[in-house]
Amino acid sequence: xxxxxxxxxxxxxxxxxxxxxxxxxxxxxxxxxxxxxxxxxxxxxxxxxxxxxxxxxxxxxxxxxxxxxxxxxxxxxxxxxxxxxxxxxxxxxxxxxxxxxxxxxxxxxxxxxxxxxxxxxxxxxxxxxxxxxxxxxxxxxxxxxxxxxxxxxxxxxxxxxxxxxxxxxxxxxxxxxxxxxxxxxxxxxxxxxxxxxxxxxxxxxxxxxxxxxxxxxxxxxxx
Amino acid sequence: xxxxxxxxxxxxxxxxxxxxxxxxxxxxxxxxxxxxxxxxxxxxxxxxxxxxxxxxxxxxxxxxxxxxxxxxxxxxxxxxxxxxxxxxxxxxxxxxxxxxxxxxxxxxxxxxxxxxxxxxxxxxxxxxxxxxxxxxxxxxxxxxx
Numbered sequence: 400x401x402x403x404x405x406x407x408x409x410x411x412x413x414x415x416x417x418x419x420x421x422x423x424x425x426x427x428x429x430x431x432x433x434x435x436x437x438x439x440x441x442x443x444x445x446x447x448x449x450x451x452x453x454x455x456x457x458x459x460x461x462x463x464x465x466x467x468x469x470x471x472x473x474x475x476x477x478x479x480x481x482x483x484x485x486x487x488x489x490x491x492x493x494x495x496x497x498x499x500x501x502x503x504x505x506x507x508x509x510x511x512x513x514x515x516x517x518x519x520x521x522x523x524x525x526x527x528x529x530x531x532x533x534x535x536x537x538x539x540x541x542x543x544x545x546x547x548x549x550x551x552x553x554x555x556x557x558x559x560x561x562x563x564x565x566x567x568x569x570x571x572x573x574x575x576x577x578x579x580x581x582x583x584x585x586x587x588x589x590x591x592x593x594x595x596x597x598x599x600x601x602x603x604x605x606x607x608x609x610x611x612x613x614x615x616x617x618x619x620x621x622x
Numbered sequence: 623x624x625x626x627x628x629x630x631x632x633x634x635x636x637x638x639x640x641x642x643x644x645x646x647x648x649x650x651x652x653x654x655x656x657x658x659x660x661x662x663x664x665x666x667x668x669x670x671x672x673x674x675x676x677x678x679x680x681x682x683x684x685x686x687x688x689x690x691x692x693x694x695x696x697x698x699x700x701x702x703x704x705x706x707x708x709x710x711x712x713x714x715x716x717x718x719x720x721x722x723x724x725x726x727x728x729x730x731x732x733x734x735x736x737x738x739x740x741x742x743x744x745x746x747x748x749x750x751x752x753x754x755x756x757x758x759x760x761x762x763x764x765x766x767x
Contacts, residue, residue, distance in 0.1 A: 455653055462674075466652025467660055467736055467745060469671055474731035481655050481678055494656040494746070495678050510685045514692060515723055521685065551687040554697075577749035582697050585748030587657040587677050 458496060459485065493590050500545050523547045529602060530569070535610045538602040656746040659699045660736045672736035693717050700742035 462468040462478040469475055481495070488507055491498040502508045513519040524547045530539040546555075556562045559582055567579070574581035575591060580599075585591040589598060616622075655678050662672035680689070689695045693714060696702055702714060709716035709727055718724045725732070744750055 458653065459655065460653050462735070465654040465658070467654040467658060467740065468674055469735060469737045472671060472731050472735045474729065475735045478676075478732065478735065479679060481676075484679065484682055497678070499681065508682055510681060510683055511688060512685050514684070514688050514717060521687070549681075549686045551691040554687065554690055575748055575752055577747075581748065586744055586746075590656065590746065591748050 491589070493592055493594055494588075499588075500548070503548055521548055522551075524552075532600065533611070535604070537597070537600040537604060539599045540602050541599070652745065654745040658745040660740045660743050660745070661700055661704070662736070662740055662742045663700050663703060664705055665734060665736075666738060670730070671734045671738050672740055672742075673733040674736045675733070699744045699747075 459481045460466075461480040461482075463470040463475050468478070485495070485497050489498040489501040489505065490496055491501075499508075503510070509517075511517055511519070512521045524543040526543040528541040528543070530541065532538050559579060560567050569579045571591075573579050574584065577585065581591070589595050655676060657677035659675040659677070660672050661675060665672045690697065694702075695714065704714045706727070708714055709719065712720060715733070716727065720726055
């Protein structure tokens with residue numbers, strides 16, 4: 400189906416370019432002047448169209464069509480289709496398009512805490528850490544509960560986060576480059592996109608908060 | 623119609639057809655599940671397809687802690703240097719893929735199901751999108767060439 404839409408858009412492009420060529424030659428003949436007006440074909444294609452970014456036509460494709468599994472491998476076709484597994488799970492708009500935390504909270508999933516013992520329960524710590532943010536985005540609330548449902552303390556402490564107040568420098572640049580929260584977020588737990596900012600940046604600034612003025616503004620001699 | 627116009631029409635049609643054919647052959651971006659990992663530390667060199675690890679499938683059955691604490695998987699795609707010797711000794715994948723908890727290692731092609739020639743990578747990773755060179759998916763028949 401991808402091919403089909405590509406074919407349609409390309410035949411359109413063909414028509415447009417053919418039209419532009421014809422128009423140019425007509426104009427040349429009519430005026431007899433070498434210098435012709437700016438034609439469509441001469442304008443960069445980046446400027447002639449104003450379109451939204453392409454959305455993937457389909458998602459959660461079966462392994463044989465996903466672009467990383469080899470369809471010529473017989474066993475590829477016996478692998479589970481993700482949509483079969485996701486049936487009935489709460490949805491989200493990013494990542495696997497499944498809200499994994501909600502699925503666990505609602506009891507729709509019962510992933511094991513131990514390799515072989517299905518009855519072992521996780522050690523859940525219900526402790527929210529608030530991290531004030533210098534910029535005007537809402538402050539960050541880190542909920543231990545959702546994290547300890549899936550992970551053990553030693554997965555993060557002390558290698559990734561020193562378990563001590565004010566001991567961890569965290570920035571979005573570090574996270575986007577795969578450090579700190581970015582060790583998991585942006586790879587396997589929810590991705591870092593505009594849609595997910597507010598999942599962490601969730602605590603509104605205190606009433607009357609204004610962004611601190613930058614030094615350049617304070618020292619501005621033309622103020 | 624003058625010969626000039628005819629020539630122009632022909633030219634534009636040829637270019638259009640060429641562009642159309644080129645686009646048909648262009649590789650489609652991979653649309654695998656978020657957090658699918660292709661592991662190709664040693665597979666290609668050993669004449670096997672690279673292994674594909676689906677996080678989504680495993681997190682339905684196990685919490686992160688099981689593999690990333692108990693089994694010692696580091697948080698790094700391809701960083702565990704897993705080979706078949708470790709697996710048959712019950713380490714890494716072999717802790718469960720032993721015929722007791724899950725199917726055993728003789729189902730080679732269930733894991734080794736990736737398109738040959740792919741580098742080790744994390745599908746949908748932000749880091750990969752930002753700092754790594756653009757990953758071009760290979761077509762299944764590229765391997766034969």
